[in-house]
Amino acid sequence: MATTTPAEPAALEPVPGTGAGRAVPATLSRVWHRHPVLFSQLRGFGVVAVICTVVSILIFAAIRQPLGTQWANAISLVLCSVLNTELNRRISFGVRGMHLWWRDQRRGLWVMLLALAMTSGSLWVLHEVSPNASIVAELVVITLGNVASAVMRFLLLRYWIFRRLRKRELAAV
Numbered sequence: 001m002a003t004t005t006p007a008e009p010a011a012l013e014p015v016p017g018t019g020a021g022r023a024v025p026a027t028l029s030r031v032w033h034r035h036p037v038l039f040s041q042l043r044g045f046g047v048v049a050v051i052c053t054v055v056s057i058l059i060f061a062a063i064r065q066p067l068g069t070q071w072a073n074a075i076s077l078v079l080c081s082v083l084n085t086e087l088n089r090r091i092s093f094g095v096r097g098m099h100l101w102w103r104d105q106r107r108g109l110w111v112m113l114l115a116l117a118m119t120s121g122s123l124w125v126l127h128e129v130s131p132n133a134s135i136v137a138e139l140v141v142i143t144l145g146n147v148a149s150a151v152m153r154f155l156l157l158r159y160w161i162f163r164r165l166r167k168r169e170l171a172a173v
Helices: 027-034 038-067 067-094 101-129 135-161 162-172
Strands: none
Touching: 038 067, 038 135, 038 162, 067 135, 101 135, 135 162
């Protein structure tokens, strides 16, 4: 009885156009090509997330001293929520014009409440554990809270706020 070992699957296959020495896992490449709209939205969402995180941190740092950490966090998140929803409308989901702008912004504020709950709760825990935490520690906690809520934000943007676009995408396919 002869036994043969199965061939090992190719873990990495080069993707054309990625340059010499760069490879992407074959399954990721197949998914990328099968769902180009999703990956375009994720790429746009990442750009918007970086922009809004920087703006939020700057606002927080500027108003933290006179208002306190929780108020500074809430104000920076509310202001950045409007910016975030508008940038995601344009960059991630390709929405142009003012049609349904108020509805999108209102729903974006509801999504912001998740981030506010996560970051406020994280700040509360930080100050319970370390009452004299530095602003750097607060910024790290807020940033981590925002990163954790980003996954939920993307899903809610894609499947709730901008679901009208998905219906058009599916109809086009």
